[in-house]
Amino acid sequence: MKLPASVRILALCQALYTIGISIQLTLTGLAGLQLASDKRWATLPFSLIILSAAVTTLFAAHWLQRAGRRSGFLLGAGSGAFGGALAFVALWQHSFALLCTAALFTGGFQAFAQYYRLAAADSVGSETKGRAIATVLTGGVLAALFGPLLARSAQGWLPGVLFGGAYLMASLMGIATATLIYMGYKPVHMTVSTKDSTVPPRRLRQIVAQPVFQAALASNAVAYLLMAGLMTATPLAMLGCGFTLADGAGVIQWHMLGMFAPALLAGWLVQRLGVTVLGLTGTLLLLLASLLASQSLSLPAFYIALLLLGVGWNFMFVAGSTLLALSYRPSERGKTQASSEFATSLLAALASLAAAPLLQQLGWQQLNHYAPCLLLLPVVLLLRQHRQSRRSGSDD
Template sequence: MNAIRPHSDVPPNAEGPSSRGNATVLAIAQGLFTASIAVDLTLTGLTGYQLAPDKSLATLPFAMITVAAAVVTLFASLLMQRLGRRWGFIIGAVTGGMGGLVSVWAVIHGHFWLFCIGTAAVGVFQAFAQYYRLAAADAVEEAHKARVISIVLTGGVIAAVLGPALAAWSRDLMSTVFAGSYMVVALLGFLSALLIGVCYRDVEPTGVLKQDAELPPRPVGVVLRQPISLAALANNAIGGVVMMFTMTAAPLAAVACHHTIDDGANIIQWHLVGMYAPSFFAGRLIKRLGMPAVLFAGMGLSALCGIVAMSSTTLSSFYVALLCLGIGWNFMYVGGTALLASSHRPSERARVQGTAELIRYVLTALATLGAGPVLERYGWTSLNLVTFPLLALAAAMTLLWVRAARRAKAMPANVLSSSR
């Protein structure tokens, strides 16, 4: 991976057993979280329609997940700076479990607004769970960051497939339809809290230069204006916007193209596999080919999604397009996360990571809300055209970092040290 600054005196292969164990624990926790979100993704729209006093509010409960996550994400980072990530992850998971129980009660008693509170609590779970990958990355040397991020995200592979199946299996478990599914959401949250509480241990950031550790924190704006930070935001935020914008509209576009509702659901399921399955090899691919190559490959695959989607509306084209989109997002997300974890000093971690995640959440929430109206007014082809300038912007910001990294690498060490 190209770096903006050299790293510590710690051997480049240093990776403690506690760090490896934490990555495995976080991968399992990621799987539990993804399964709970998949249940909500599958059923919350239907449940909201069933409970809403005004059917135009049917999607509000699911939107509350994203809104709550966006509101809480910066607070979550600051809280974990104070209490440690272990306690933060436990608080997030317990809140998600409580949200599942509230949803059960709301479904049984037909209370729409209480159901919205329950799904918002799951959004709080999401806000904390998004830091699993960063917690794993912070605990290892830069050479290993992409690999442990990939390990954490592999937990989502099986969950992406099993989540919808869990939703279907559990929806009639209790006397009121869908109540059993939200009991599963509660159990997954509490199980995640138990797993983190028993098996996870906070690990201090690894590979930090002594002078960096002693320096005071810089303003967040200064950190985020660095080329490496801009590249991280480009791949995390813009990659997420392109993915959510297209994914949200895809099932609706498939139905409009005379495919069935089940076809739309299957397209999303394969898209989820594309999002998480590359995690088995993305870290190794970055180590072998280099970070820039994998980031640009992710952008290329995301662009290929748009090309395929515009060229044909056959069912196979939808499958290929959404699979490419998922893989492209994964490459950009893993790489962008590794860059973000390398962009700041330890004293800046909470505010920088929290602000970056807040930006990502706000932009992806806007993309989710905008996808339906854009599809309705302009159509599937025009919707896909919108993604190309966004990907071009991501490519430009990434290229800016690549050039800055090369200049820094060519700069004499004493000059680089005095300029810091």
């Protein structure tokens, strides 16, 4: 079945967003270090991006349902464009407070962009939701290839403002996203059956009690928690092992390729093998990544472990997002997506904030030794959901 044109537009939006946000996440810590009078607060703007995204996720879901996806995605892209421009002004004016304010708007862009994949899933039938989600995530491949290159080349555009050109580039990505949405995005909604249109929406606790929702949330949240925590800790761990910043940048770039390139395959796998097999394969890859990282501090080990971490995250995230899209009726979309995305974003934010202290206390190898314990939850819930779907005769 051919996917709607709106899915391809959302994949391009995902690419532009990921390029813009990767520039901001790469440089915000360094910009904070430059502007903060007390260097202990240097990472505050970085943390504010993540926390703002988590909080805004709740608002974004309800806005998208009530005002429409086109309006919501335009608002998110505009927030990203303004955040990048404001960060440039902060660097120009040497204002740490302005940089922190800019981070809040950048987090808003991230919150709305998280719904690109779910908008794609809602535009197709249940049998192709996984492929639609995976197609949108392939947009991140372009970001993994060109994001770091653009960040390095753009930061020298304005010699008098360190990193200023890179932040203007991030702002341009927001403007480009808004232009693409305004000119080319036409939301597609599946026809609501008479039964679904007459049945009143369920309470949130009823939706959350479903095994399909619990399996979706566990897959998404645990994948994001491990990915965000270990990715944040990786550059610090590598510096502690004597590697250079260039080595760290190379490892993160391969990690980003691992996060998005497999989406080209995940869409096919979820249709051929099913959601459960894809999700369990992702947990296995995350387990292998942690085991490798806990056993070796060599540069190849960092490269392979972070690549496996990215691929495992992708498989678990595609599986979890597909299950999430199957857990609600159209009238329940806003509150269901909001609760899942908020929980996932909040855990990712906490993992990022805790990464440095845990790394300092435990060390890189010990941190990876404990990480796989978290994978038990999605494994159990995915298997339970699979058994229930087989009993009910549905296809997962």
